Amino acid sequence: MKIATASDHAGYSEKEEVKKLLTSLGHEVVDCGTESGESVDYPDYAAKAAEKVSSGECEQAVMLCGTGIGMAMTANKFRGVRAAVCYSEFSTEMARRHNNANALCLGARSLSMDQIRRYVDIFLKTPFEGGRHLRRINKIHEHEK
Ligand code: RB5
Numbered sequence: 001m002k003i004a005t006a007s008d009h010a011g012y013s014e015k016e017e018v019k020k021l022l023t024s025l026g027h028e029v030v031d032c033g034t035e036s037g038e039s040v041d042y043p044d045y046a047a048k049a050a051e052k053v054s055s056g057e058c059e060q061a062v063m064l065c066g067t068g069i070g071m072a073m074t075a076n077k078f079r080g081v082r083a084a085v086c087y088s089e090f091s092t093e094m095a096r097r098h099n100n101a102n103a104l105c106l107g108a109r110s111l112s113m114d115q116i117r118r119y120v121d122i123f124l125k126t127p128f129e130g131g132r133h134l135r136r137i138n139k140i141h142e143h144e145k
Contacts, residue, residue, distance in 0.1 A: 004061040006032040006049035008042035011064025011108035046074035054078040061103040068105035092119040096126035
């Protein structure tokens, strides 16, 4: 899969680890920054990765900031993007199974690196169930203004 990555300064070092993990699993990474731990504004980087998903250039995105929240708020402004802040194995699995999330947003200040690796792995390997859930996610996009 072609996967976009993005973070602000709070998630920079964890993003670099996630890039290594994705590459080792055979995925193609399109890194949308940031490039260091220097303070930046998270919407600038979330927008770059969300645009890659919205345009179809990337199938999924993994985004990290302090909490994952700012990345998700920004990414969900983009047509076709379903970004989920995942905080447990269960929420990560359900974000894929029921919500067909295409952007995984994680909190670098609220999760350990082991949890981040685990949630990325779950996100990548869990399929969307479709059926009634497809009707529901279609309704999300019907509400796009
Ligand atoms: C940066 O200090 C922090 O506000 C940011 O990483 C993020 O948590 C915002 O949602």
